[in-house]
Amino acid sequence: MxxxxxxxxxxxxxxxxxxxxxxxxxxxxxxxxxxxxxxxxxxxxxxxxxxxxxxxxxxxxxxxxxxxxxxxxxxxxxxxxxxxxxxxxxxxxxxxxxxxxxxxxxxxxxxxxxxxxxxxxxxxxxxxxxxxxxxxxxxxxxxxxxxxxxxxxxxxxxxxxxxxxxxxxxxxxxxxxxxxxxxxxxxxxxxxxxxxxxxxxxxxSPGGVLEHPGVVKDPKRIRDSWNDVYQGSANAHRIAVLEEGMKFQPISxxxxxxxxxxxxxxxxxxxxxxxxxxxxxxxxxxxxxxxxxxxxxxxxxxxxxxxxxxxxxxxxxxxxxxxxxxxxxxxxxxxxxxxRGDYQSRMNGYAVGRQNGWLSANDIRELEDLNRIPENLGGDLYLINGNMTKLQDAGLFSKNFETEGELSEKEVLELGEK
Structure with a gap:
């Protein structure tokens, strides 16, 4: 080391x-x-x-x-x-x-x-x-x-x-x-x-060439004169006047x-x-x-x-x-x-978490930046659906009904609570 x-x-x-x-x-x-x-x-x-x-x-x-x-x-x-x-x-x-x-x-x-x-x-x-x-x-x-x-x-x-x-x-x-x-x-x-x-x-407009049929003695003067009148966005679409047989040829x-x-x-x-x-x-x-x-x-x-x-x-x-x-x-x-997804996706996700017992009402409200529900009103309770049961208890109700025969209303309610 x-x-x-x-x-x-x-x-x-x-x-x-x-x-x-x-x-x-x-x-x-x-x-x-x-x-x-x-x-x-x-x-x-x-x-x-x-x-x-x-x-x-x-x-x-x-x-x-x-x-x-x-x-x-x-x-x-x-x-x-x-x-x-x-x-x-x-x-x-x-x-x-x-x-x-x-x-x-x-x-x-x-x-x-x-x-x-x-x-x-x-x-x-x-x-x-x-x-x-x-x-x-x-x-x-x-x-x-x-x-x-x-x-x-x-x-x-x-x-x-x-x-x-x-x-x-x-x-x-x-x-x-x-x-x-x-x-x-x-x-x-x-x-x-x-x-x-x-x-x-x-x-x-692309650049180009001014063609003259003869010999130009002062090309700089002609170029500057052309640019002063026709060059730039402010001079776009102006009508050009060509003298002495000159032609404009775009090259760009x-x-x-x-x-x-x-x-x-x-x-x-x-x-x-x-x-x-x-x-x-x-x-x-x-x-x-x-x-x-x-x-x-x-x-x-x-x-x-x-x-x-x-x-x-x-x-x-x-x-x-x-x-x-x-x-x-x-x-x-x-x-x-x-x-976080859109509102509907979030609500569906919260519903799954709430119904399966791993989210409380206050957990959800905190995620949505809402004030907490007081503890005495059940804001921190974790709940599950009543139809959820352990695997080994599956069919327990029907089994007892078959073996013991007809049950009273009180016995049915007690068995349902179990």
Whole structure:
């Protein structure tokens, strides 16, 4: 074990290889467009995917729980409860804090927050840190530390002072940017969007050539004169007057021949694939219907959201709970509300649980965010249908009737109660 530990600590410092080690993976793409976190967010599909995931994580109920004899209970008195549920610091709500960190995680592959502790080591506040200003390194003892670069200099933070949520990465310590990994797909989306914008800025007409039968002494003057009158969407459909036998010949490929619409739609699905977002959630309803949208939404929770939720929960527990507390407490993001079906499906499910004795009236009311029924009115009772009986008692009534003959009304009622 000691040998393995020393080998682990002797490794090179962790890197986001797509930023520091191989900077060529950012920047220009095969489409000729520069792609980074900021330019990618100007693409509507990327913005929509990042917004959906960030707002979903931010809106989930976040609680700290304590293991109890009956299973679990909310640890409302714990110092972290209000910090995580309401306000991680004096400047932002829990929603804004989680939304910010999740957007960092989706764009840069890493999310960082500074942990402020009091003299006893208790966490008192959390502040987001920008991933592009953070460097992770090891000291001479092999221990991780974080160096945050500010305009006025840099600050070194110990690992106990940083909440770090890494995305998928090469070494398990630093995540790499999804934007860098898929820069060509995003670059093509930017290029097609810019092509469409320029096409309409040019009056929705392709470029072309002005042909003159003779020799033109000043072609620049003719070109500028033509552009001043006919170029731009404001000048679309104006009547052109050609002098001295000139002709206009379009030379660009019309958008319908270049499959412009199909390309834009395909790139939308490409970007949705990067973030594993169902296309209908970012506005593509081509393959969606009333019968399958609910199923796609449930798959979004199961296959897209759940891995992010587990990543968040484990990172929060590792960074914020002490070693003794980890045996007693745990942090959970509740996705039950997203998994609920429509009203009729929920009522049918509650009815099955109520009739089979594993749900009480108050259990159901809590799931529906309703006030509890007082205990003296039977709100906590677990009931089953009267026609349910044990297997070994099946046929007992008819057997007794055959052997003992005709029974009195009182005996029938007593036997029925049994």
């Amino acid at each position: 000691n040998l393995l530990k020393s080998l682990f600590h002797s490794r090179d410092k962790p890197k986001n290889y797509l930023i520091s080690g191989f900077s060529f993976l950012f920047g220009s793409t095969t489409s000729g467009k520069n792609v980074n976190e900021k330019t990618a967010m100007q693409t509507t599909a990327v913005y929509a995917c990042v917004r959906i995931l960030s707002e979903t994580i931010a809106s989930l109920p976040l609680h700290i729980y304590r293991h109890s004899e009956n299973g679990k209970e909310k640890a409302i008195q714990h110092r972290l409860y209000r910090l995580l549920h309401d306000e991680p610091n004096s400047e932002m709500t829990s929603f804004v804090f989680r939304e910010t960190l999740m957007s960092h995680l989706l764009l840069w592959g890493n999310a960082y927050a500074q942990i402020i502790r009091d003299g006893r080591g208790n966490v008192v506040s959390l502040y987001p840190l920008l991933p592009d200003r953070m460097t992770v390194d090891r000291n001479s003892k092999g221990e991780l530390f974080y160096e945050y670069h500010k305009e006025s200099g840099s600050v070194v933070l110990r690992k106990e002072e940083v909440l770090h949520i890494p995305g998928l990465g090469f070494d398990g310590l630093i995540g790499y940017s999804p934007i860098a990994m898929a820069k060509n797909a995003i670059g093509m989306a930017i290029a097609t969007e810019e092509y469409g914008a320029r096409f309409f800025a040019n009056g929705a 490929i019309p958008p319908e021949q270049a499959q412009f619409i199909a390309t834009r739609k395909y790139q939308l699905n490409e970007i949705a694939r990067i973030f594993r977002i169902p296309p209908h959630m970012i506005g593509d309803l081509e393959k969606s219907s009333f019968s399958n949208i609910e199923q796609q939404s449930l798959e979004y929770v199961k296959y897209t959201l759940d891995p992010w939720v587990v990543r968040w929960e484990m990172s929060l527990q590792r960074a914020l709970l002490t070693e003794p507390e980890k045996q007693e407490y745990f942090i959970k993001l509740n996705v039950d509300g997203l998994l």
